[in-house]
Amino acid sequence: MSNLEDLYREIILDHYRNPRNRGELVTPPAHKTEGFNPLCGDEITVFIQVEGDTLVDIKIAGHGCSISQSSASLMSAAVKGKSLEEVRATINTFKQLMTVHEATLDNEAEPEPVNLRALGELAALQGVVKFPVRIKCATLSWNTLTQGLDEL
Amino acid sequence: MSLFIPSQVRSDIPLLHREVHDRPIVYLDSAATALTPRIVIESMSRYYETYHSNVHRAVYVTAAEATDAYEEARVAVGRFINAAHPADEIIFTHGTTEAFNLLAKSWGRANLTSSDAIVLTEMEHHANLVPWFQLRDEIGFEIRFLRVTDDYRLDLSTLNELLTGAKLLSVTGMSNVLGTINPVAELAAAAHRHGALIAVDGAQSVAHGVTNVQGLDIDFLAFGAHKMLGPTGIGALWVRRELLASMPPFLGGGGMIADVSLDGFSAASGLSKYEAGTPPIAEAVGFATAVHYLESLGMEAIAAYESQLTSSLLTGLATNFADRIRVIGPTTMEARGSVVSFDVDGVHPHDVAQVLDQFGVCVRPGHHCAKPLMKRFGLAATARASFGPYSDQSDIDTLMIALEDAVRLFA
Numbered sequence: 001m002s003n004l005e006d007l008y009r010e011i012i013l014d015h016y017r018n019p020r021n022r023g024e025l026v027t028p029p030a031h032k033t034e035g036f037n038p039l040c041g042d043e044i045t046v047f048i049q050v051e052g053d054t055l056v057d058i059k060i061a062g063h064g065c066s067i068s069q070s071s072a073s074l075m076s077a078a079v080k081g082k083s084l085e086e087v088r089a090t091i092n093t094f095k096q097l098m099t100v101h102e103a104t105l106d107n108e109a110e111p112e113p114v115n116l117r118a119l120g121e122l123a124a125l126q127g128v129v130k131f132p133v134r135i136k137c138a139t140l141s142w143n144t145l146t147q148g149l150d151e152l
Numbered sequence: 153m154s155l156f157i158p159s160q161v162r163s164d165i166p167l168l169h170r171e172v173h174d175r176p177i178v179y180l181d182s183a184a185t186a187l188t189p190r191i192v193i194e195s196m197s198r199y200y201e202t203y204h205s206n207v208h209r210a211v212y213v214t215a216a217e218a219t220d221a222y223e224e225a226r227v228a229v230g231r232f233i234n235a236a237h238p239a240d241e242i243i244f245t246h247g248t249t250e251a252f253n254l255l256a257k258s259w260g261r262a263n264l265t266s267s268d269a270i271v272l273t274e275m276e277h278h279a280n281l282v283p284w285f286q287l288r289d290e291i292g293f294e295i296r297f298l299r300v301t302d303d304y305r306l307d308l309s310t311l312n313e314l315l316t317g318a319k320l321l322s323v324t325g326m327s328n329v330l331g332t333i334n335p336v337a338e339l340a341a342a343a344h345r346h347g348a349l350i351a352v353d354g355a356q357s358v359a360h361g362v363t364n365v366q367g368l369d370i371d372f373l374a375f376g377a378h379k380m381l382g383p384t385g386i387g388a389l390w391v392r393r394e395l396l397a398s399m400p401p402f403l404g405g406g407g408m409i410a411d412v413s414l415d416g417f418s419a420a421s422g423l424s425k426y427e428a429g430t431p432p433i434a435e436a437v438g439f440a441t442a443v444h445y446l447e448s449l450g451m452e453a454i455a456a457y458e459s460q461l462t463s464s465l466l467t468g469l470a471t472n473f474a475d476r477i478r479v480i481g482p483t484t485m486e487a488r489g490s491v492v493s494f495d496v497d498g499v500h501p502h503d504v505a506q507v508l509d510q511f512g513v514c515v516r517p518g519h520h521c522a523k524p525l526m527k528r529f530g531l532a533a534t535a536r537a538s539f540g541p542y543s544d545q546s547d548i549d550t551l552m553i554a555l556e557d558a559v560r561l562f563a
Binding site: 003007013016025039040042043063064065067069120131 | 519
């Protein structure tokens with residue numbers, strides 16, 4: 001069962017049971033973006049409020065599995081209050097974490113090691129890459145956030 | 153005479169001899185695709201090894217053998233559902249989905265106008281919804297819906313009203329989510345009283361009990377081989393013979409023509425006009441072997457055995473998880489098939505399925521291509537366990553142990 005414990009780490013279960021930054025923001029001034037995983041029916045809504053160069057607030061609504069919900073919660077905690085540049089950097093690092101597996105599978109050159117320390121609690125999601133079917137669950141909220149930032 | 157011995161059926165299925173995660177596989181996803189007996193696989197190998205040729209229009213030995221096998225498969229499949237004219241009423245398709253597309257694009261386009269109406273139900277698979285939506289968007293008829301009651305049955309109180317002026321009722325024989333078996337004979341009688349035809353989605357029902365299209369007095373039946381212990385890539389649309397005259401060709405190409413010139417084409421007569429291109433010949437051979445295999449087990453015996461398993465599963469869920477697991481579907485065996493959807497309180501179906509996978513247990517999480525039905529019950533997804541004739545009580549026992557673990561992990 002070690003694999004399963006890799007996936008469902010305590011931090012992930014905690015964020016699933018007690019999601020951070022759950023709710024909605026008034027639009028405008030906040031910006032709202034919806035993301036869907038048509039394969040499983042998961043839906044996520046990311047509300048972001050940007051002032052100047054800073055993502056001052058973020059709320060998450062919608063429903064999904066423990067991986068998509070905890071990933072969204074962890075994401076919200078990681079990016080709230082950060083500069084947009086830092087937010088983009090965190091997104092890139094996270095996406096790198098989620099693509100390690102595919103690169104390894106293809107026997108390509110070892111990718112650059114991901115700076116897990118920079119990810120903080122987000123590193124708890126690294127077990128997801130051993131379950132390729134679930135990577136889409138973990139990345140749903142991040143792709144939705146990226147879309148939201150691009151729309152600003 | 154039935155030769156149905158569950159342990160024998162189990163040993164006939166090669167895939168059940170493998171392990172996943174160092175455990176014997178526990179296959180509970182037959183509603184998605186049923187496992188294939190060795191003799192079905194061997195019959196397809198025999199085609200490729202000894203008489204692999206294209207069908208029709210050839211005089212050499214193997215081509216004649218392939219043509220015979222293909223047409224014999226049509227008859228075997230037709231007999232399996234008690235078609236009155238088995239050689240003349242089975243159109244081979246890629247599967248149930250293509251059968252509905254054929255029905256909509258051939259019969260529908262030729263017979264429906266913007267002032268017509270058809271009746272579908274809220275519990276349909278997308279295969280019996282989207283082709284009709286596509287056609288409606290093209291020619292603009294009305295689509296009416298039979299709704300689903302709180303106890304997971306079709307609400308028949310509106311049936312007569314909905315059928316008034318309708319040209320077609322298209323309904324599933326058995327819900328792929330709820331397990332509900334619909335009263336097809338009663339629905340057919342009602343449709344005909346109103347001058348409408350009735351099409352039935354047999355994808356789930358055909359492999360799990362006796363299907364008698366004459367006894368039910370229906371007009372069309374769509375079904376697929378791979379849910380009947382046959383191969384993927386082939387299915388059928390059974391059409392009552394008199395209706396074929398009202399159905400123009402479907403796809404265009406080789407095999408479906410009587411003549412082609414630079415001015416145009418004329419369509420072949422008979423079923424060929426619906427089967428453009430090289431058909432799935434090996435799959436037809438496998439399909440025929442699968443229906444013969446099912447017949448050798450006896451459809452009544454299969455239905456009784458699967459009913460017993462389903463009852464055991466429902467009892468197990470109620471006994472062990474009364475406060476945590478809710479069955480989305482009828483909880484008694486009355487008019488109920490061997491598909492059991494459930495919702496584990498506080499655990500998303502994907503997570504349920506993930507934990508179960510570690511025990512080698514294969515169930516399906518998701519909306520099961522029935523999003524309107526999911527919406528009806530306020531769900532995004534369910535986990536679904538389903539049986540085949542090779543399932544047994546040990547599968548249910550392992551499922552219970554695995555569900556305990558899922559509940560404990562997310563407690």
